[in-house]
Structure formats: C-alpha cells, structure tokens
Amino acid sequence: MALIDVVPRRASEAMMLNEVVPEFWDKAARGRPLPEPVSASSPQLVRTLTRLARWRPGLDKNTMTRIAMSWFDMEHWLKALITVMADAGFRAAVPGEVKAELREHAAVVAHRSQRAAWVGALAAVLDDEPLVVIDPRVRRGYALTMSGIGDNGQLHILLANRLVGDPGQGLVAGDRPARSWVEAATSGGPYLGPDNPAIRCFRLFDGQGTYISPEGRPADIEPLDGTRVLVLHPPNGNYALGVGRVLEQMTPTLRFDRILEPAETQHWFARLVPAVENDLMAD
Structure with a gap:
C-alpha cells in the first residue's frame, strides 16, 4: 500500500509518454529505424529526442528525456503495477480518476505492449x-x-x-x-x-x-x-x-x-x- 501514490501514476505517465515516442522519433531521426526498447539503446534515443527540443516550441530537454526514457522503462512500471493491482485492497485504494487514466493510456499502447493490455483490464475490474x-x-x-x-x-x-x-x-x-x-x-x-x-x-x-x-x-x-x-x-x-x-x-x-x-x-x-x-x- 506504500506504493499507492507512486506506481499507478508513474505507469500511467509512462504509457502516455510512450505513445508519442514513434512520432517524435520520426520527426527527429530522418528515416532511421526506431531503437529497440532495450537499455543499450537509451543514449541514442535520448540524444536524438533532446535535439528535437531545441526547435520544437513548448518542449524542453527534461521533458524530451522523460519521453525518451518511457520507451525503455514503461514495461518495468507496468510489470510492477500488474503485481500490486492483483490485490483487491490495492485496487480499491486507486482513485477512480487514476483508473480511468490507466484505461485510456493503456488502450493507446496495448497494440505494442501486452502488459499495457493487462493493466487496462485490471483498471476496469469491478470490486464489491x-x-x-x-x-x-x-x-x-x-x-x-x-x-x-x-x-x-x-x-x-x-x-x-x-x-x-x-x-x-x-x-x-x-x-x-x-x-x-x-x-x-x-x-x-x-x-x-x-x-x-x-x-x-x-x-x-x-x-x-x-x-x-x-x-x-x-x-x-x-x-x-x-x-x-x-x-x-x-x-x-x-x-x-x-x-x-x-x-x-x-x-x-x-x-x-x-x-x-x-x-x-x-x-x-x-x-x-x-x-x-x-x-x-x-x-
């Protein structure tokens, strides 16, 4: 229960940011293939997307770094959330608006993440x-x-x-x-x-x-x-x-x-x- 204020929101944010990674990469990488979501590729993705922040209004280097890192850490947040959401007490403690956000963001990235699909399903579970x-x-x-x-x-x-x-x-x-x-x-x-x-x-x-x-x-x-x-x-x-x-x-x-x-x-x-x-x- 100590994770209730951290894991659901971080998983939701990771899915939200992960959604836009391919779009931003296409704009910044000039036709190069998107790196696989493994840690060895993270420096390349971070460097490429942070360069995009130099000329894209409203985006700074810190924001682009968070977006880039979601390509690599989303699955870790989802795995943690799946573990704790299996518990009825934890599910009950997650605010309704956070569950709604989880379902919304999971639906967008579920085509490339089975764990996102599971999170969306868990966030829709009815209790009592x-x-x-x-x-x-x-x-x-x-x-x-x-x-x-x-x-x-x-x-x-x-x-x-x-x-x-x-x-x-x-x-x-x-x-x-x-x-x-x-x-x-x-x-x-x-x-x-x-x-x-x-x-x-x-x-x-x-x-x-x-x-x-x-x-x-x-x-x-x-x-x-x-x-x-x-x-x-x-x-x-x-x-x-x-x-x-x-x-x-x-x-x-x-x-x-x-x-x-x-x-x-x-x-x-x-x-x-x-x-x-x-x-x-x-x-």
Missing part, C-alpha cells in the same frame, strides 16, 4: 459490485456481489457454480460446472486445454436486451437503474471456453447473497428490455 441475475423461465431473481473477475467467460463459470442446482431449493435448473472448470476460474491453473473446455450453461443478456459476450468484461455490462443486471437464456449449443481466467494472479469472488423476494423480481421484470437475439455469438 452488486449484480442481479434474472431467470425468466421461472421468473426468479438472485442478488450477488462480484469482485476481481477479469472477463465474462470467468463470470459464466462462476455464475453457474453459484446458481445451478436444485430448482426445488430455488436454484437454476441445469448441469453444474465441472470442478476443473471452477478451479481454472478461481485458484487453479487457468488453462483448460482442448480436451476439457468449460461449456457455458447459459447465454447472458443485460437488462437492456444486449448480448453479453464471454470475451467481454463485467464492466461492459450496462447498468439498469444503477445496477448491473443479467438475464439467463438457454445456451443454444456448446460454446467452449479454453481459459478459466485471463488475469491469473487475481483472486475472484462471486458471493451469492440471496434469492430475491417475488416483489423484487417483479420490479426488475417490469424494467427489462426483451433480448435482441441477433448476435452470431448468441447462437
């Missing part, structure tokens, strides 16, 4: 987030709380593990997920492999009728009246998930809080928009 799930087949609703879930494929597995069971006990009818699937989605090895993929138990739609892809993230679920709502639909075939979780070091939780009272369920039913089942991935 209420979730309402509706089973329209029996007009029953459930209240849950999710934390540390990296993508919707993982959410599919965890939802099935929490909700599928004896309908006589108020649970969702269907086949429970295999233990190996749940382990891959929580604390075991995340990769299931081609011989034992997780098969989703249902398709998910949000309260506005939009299909929720397993490749998306819980943060993509549009809230309905301030709450994220999921509506369960039959799976329509065997959609296989080869990975239980995409952020391996992060511990997820999906707490089953309670079955909604009939009046609460009706409250949500009255607000649901019918599912738009025209997405190819919904079949």
